[in-house]
Amino acid sequence: METTLVFFSQLRMCESKEKPFVDLMHSSGRERKSDEVKIRAKEKRNRLSLLLLKQEFHEETHPCTSGHLAKDTRISPEETLKWGESFDKLLSHKGGLEAFTRFLKTEFSEENIEFWKACEDFKKIKEPQQIIHKAKTIYERFIQTDAPQEVNLDFHTKEIITKSITQPTLHSFDAAQSKVYRLMEQDSYTRFLKSDIYLNLREGKPQRPTNLRRRSRSFTYNEFQDVKSDVAIWL
Template structure:
């Protein structure tokens, strides 16, 4: 079976993946599942002085996947010291924070930060995420994506073939 290749050498297909910006705009969940989306969102949050929110969320996601008890204790302490302690370098603003203390670190479990992570997720979803979608950073990325993509009907298979085979 022969494939017609696009100008960049990759197989051309009429069923292209949805553009990343379209996926990011569909939901915060989609954005956070895409490493490039996370990178762009972090850039945006850095400008808003709230990058710690996404960093906390990511740290919690990583923490939930931890199996080893000793590693879990280390990661729990790191999350607490970085984001939740009153002396935290990147403190997040969550309800009930003043009641948190280091005792919670003695018996860590995968979902110990879930309520706080959910609070931060909702804060991002209903606050920063909507601003991100209107930001120059997002809109510029979206424009770049659209410019890289040829309009689907502008190139028929015959035109692509003639370009490839110089006919």
């Protein structure tokens, strides 16, 4: 009788010790599975981001999409020499404006020239209603915080535009346009004159696709040359 009781007691003791151990194993297994799911989801997001980045770079550098290159090759070297005389002469020439815009795209700062061009078009508007509509479009695209192509302006300049946007005039963006113009003239323009885009045009050489590099990041398009373009590999 005592043997039976002892045996039964030992069985219950084994069971009581085994149950927490099993629960612990199941809990640990669920945690590992959850961690694995999170890791796989993170890896998938990262891979999709790289794919989208590669496709964006590819579209910018693909020869078939370089419509302006054919136009630029017809610009005489004599004309391009004038672009080096002043920033104003560069922007006043259609080919120069196109070449400079393409250069800014390689540095991912084309929002500056796009804003400048939008301001130039804005000052030519004659209809009052169009002034209000166009001013709001420019504000939402380039000025407001987190705008799709937000330009680098000081707080004071942005605040003045924000307060006047409900009743804009043809001069509402003059101060901002002037600041962006000076920024491009003192910074981007000097680099443009040393770039392959400009030097090749000045020497009459055919244009070649250029590597795109965002100066605020540490990677270039060349680093992703070995990434396959098949979306299926990321899924």
